[in-house]
Amino acid sequence: VNQVFESVAKKYDVMNDSMTLGIHRIWKDILMHKMNPSPGTLLLDVAGGTGDIAFRFINYVRSMQERRLQRKLKNHQNLSWQEIFESYQKDKFNSLGDSQVVVCDINREMLKVGKQKAQHLGYSEGLSWVLGNAEELPFDNDKFDVYTIAFGIRNVTRIDLALQEAYRVLKPGGRFLCLEFSHVSNPLLSRLYDLYSFQVIPVLGEVIAGDWRSYQYLVESIRQFPPQEELKAMIEDAGFFKVDYENLNFGIVAIHSGFKL
Amino acid sequence: EEEEEEWHQLYPGHIPTSPLQKALLAAGSAVMALYDPYRHDMVAVLGETTGCLALPNLRDKMKNHPEGYHILQERPRIRLSTLDMARLQGLPGGSLGREYVRFLEDNKVSPDTRMPPKFVDDEELAYVIQRYREVHDLMHTLLGMPTNMLGEVVVKWFEAVQTGLPMCVLGAAFGPVRLSTRKLQVLATELVPWAIRSGLNASCVLNVYYEQRWEQPVESLREELGIFPPP
Numbered sequence: 171v172n173q174v175f176e177s178v179a180k181k182y183d184v185m186n187d188s189m190t191l192g193i194h195r196i197w198k199d200i201l202m203h204k205m206n207p208s209p210g211t212l213l214l215d216v217a218g219g220t221g222d223i224a225f226r227f228i229n230y231v232r233s234m235q236e237r238r239l240q241r242k243l244k245n246h247q248n249l250s251w252q253e254i255f256e257s258y259q260k261d262k263f264n265s266l267g268d269s270q271v272v273v274c275d276i277n278r279e280m281l282k283v284g285k286q287k288a289q290h291l292g293y294s295e296g297l298s299w300v301l302g303n304a305e306e307l308p309f310d311n312d313k314f315d316v317y318t319i320a321f322g323i324r325n326v327t328r329i330d331l332a333l334q335e336a337y338r339v340l341k342p343g344g345r346f347l348c349l350e351f352s353h354v355s356n357p358l359l360s361r362l363y364d365l366y367s368f369q370v371i372p373v374l375g376e377v378i379a380g381d382w383r384s385y386q387y388l389v390e391s392i393r394q395f396p397p398q399e400e401l402k403a404m405i406e407d408a409g410f411f412k413v414d415y416e417n418l419n420f421g422i423v424a425i426h427s428g429f430k431l
Numbered sequence: 432e433e434e435e436e437e438w439h440q441l442y443p444g445h446i447p448t449s450p451l452q453k454a455l456l457a458a459g460s461a462v463m464a465l466y467d468p469y470r471h472d473m474v475a476v477l478g479e480t481t482g483c484l485a486l487p488n489l490r491d492k493m494k495n496h497p498e499g500y501h502i503l504q505e506r507p508r509i510r511l512s513t514l515d516m517a518r519l520q521g522l523p524g525g526s527l528g529r530e531y532v533r534f535l536e537d538n539k540v541s542p543d544t545r546m547p548p549k550f551v552d553d554e555e556l557a558y559v560i561q562r563y564r565e566v567h568d569l570m571h572t573l574l575g576m577p578t579n580m581l582g583e584v585v586v587k588w589f590e591a592v593q594t595g596l597p598m599c600v601l602g603a604a605f606g607p608v609r610l611s612t613r614k615l616q617v618l619a620t621e622l623v624p625w626a627i628r629s630g631l632n633a634s635c636v637l638n639v640y641y642e643q644r645w646e647q648p649v650e651s652l653r654e655e656l657g658i659f660p661p662p
Contacts, residue, residue: 369449369451369455370455376456376460376476377456377460377462377473382446
């Protein structure tokens with residue numbers, strides 16, 4: 171799997187846009203809305219390589235903070251300047267509201283691309299990059315508020331271990347969120363989806379990235395991944411409660427969610 | 432079973448493809464090759480996916496010719512590891528071997544950069560296209576054309592006429608797009624007509640066992656094949 175991602179890292183984003191016709195951006199936006207992080211949230215994004223989830227998290231939290239600030243300003247209209255100044259001192263107003271995201275990926279190349287993107291797009295605060303394995307995370311127990319893994323868990327050899335690790339590093343009350351390709355039950359759609367996956371995607375891989383084989387692997391790994399209910403059961407086995415899933419685009423993609431109590 | 436075709440790898444590096452995939456690859460590689468001329472792999476892919484008529488034709492020409500037949504039997508490969516560069520350099524000036532080495536040095540190219548075929552579904556035809564690619568530098572030598580854009584286009588015209596490969600035809604037709612008008616003029620008035628005449632007049636260039644002819648003077652080989660002297 172590692173070799174697949176080294177050759178794929180640089181063209182990852184271009185390929186994602188081409189394969190999904192840009193729709194992967196919407197899926198990731200929906201994930202972020204579902205998460206609805208409050209200020210001060212500590213997020214661990216696993217297999218987050220090129221930073222898509224991390225950047226969205228930062229944007230979301232920033233815009234929430236801006237709204238808070240606007241509301242505060244409205245409320246402060248009747249106060250004196252002295253009182254307003256003092257209230258700012260107290261809050262130590264942070265544009266991110268103390269929210270932070272740690273991006274963890276097993277592949278150095280993907281992290282490199284992510285860091286470059288962050289620099290290019292101007293993301294610096296509240297963001298850190300860690301090399302690590304989802305099956306054996308380099309973090310202490312009960313550390314994070316939210317754990318996400320977007321289009322990464324299907325590349326993990328022992329999914330059960332990754333889920334156990336996710337449980338371990340989450341704080342009590344923490345949330346597990348997984349965005350991944352899943353199974354389409356509708357027979358007609360399923361056939362069209364298969365046709366597109368097997369006929370078009372490797373061709374795109376060859377033409378855009380010069381790499382047929384990696385994208386053939388990608389398509390095959392999607393088919394072998396456990397369907398919605400099976401993944402739900404696996405998440406429950408790891409100890410999570412209130413596990414459910416939401417299908418996007420008829421099951422082409424699904425978001426699984428669970429809580430550590 | 433979700434997949435339609437089984438994994439029938441006919442030669443190392445072979446990727447079996449359905450007709451739909453070949454069509455998509457042909458279209459995609461054509462667009463990408465025009466968009467990014469540094470994607471030589473796309474030109475190669477285009478050649479493989481569109482060569483289904485021309486390649487068998489070439490193979491048959493080779494089969495029906497004693498020297499070509501020999502080549503198909505022995506499957507020689509032109510690679511730095513198989514060429515005795517020192518010996519070729521020592522050959523007299525004007526000989527095929529000496530001029531070939533001079534060409535490689537002047538243009539700073541190597542025969543090892545040719546892509547191995549992936550999408551040809553017949554291992555003999557895969558060899559034919561491989562041979563065509565490896566012989567390309569010898570075409571440059573025989574035609575006396577450098578590896579700049581102009582030289583490449585001229586060689587493509589020659590190859591298009593000789594092989595009938597759609598990829599050569601497309602390359603010959605679209606290659607000139609990036610040339611200046613002055614060069615285009617030279618191309619249109621002198622070089623291309625000469626390349627076409629030579630291509631039509633010459634016997635099949637794939638039927639020459641070049642590896643056995645390093646000592647032969649280039650001019651003599653040109654005459655034997657029927658390539659007119661370059662302008």
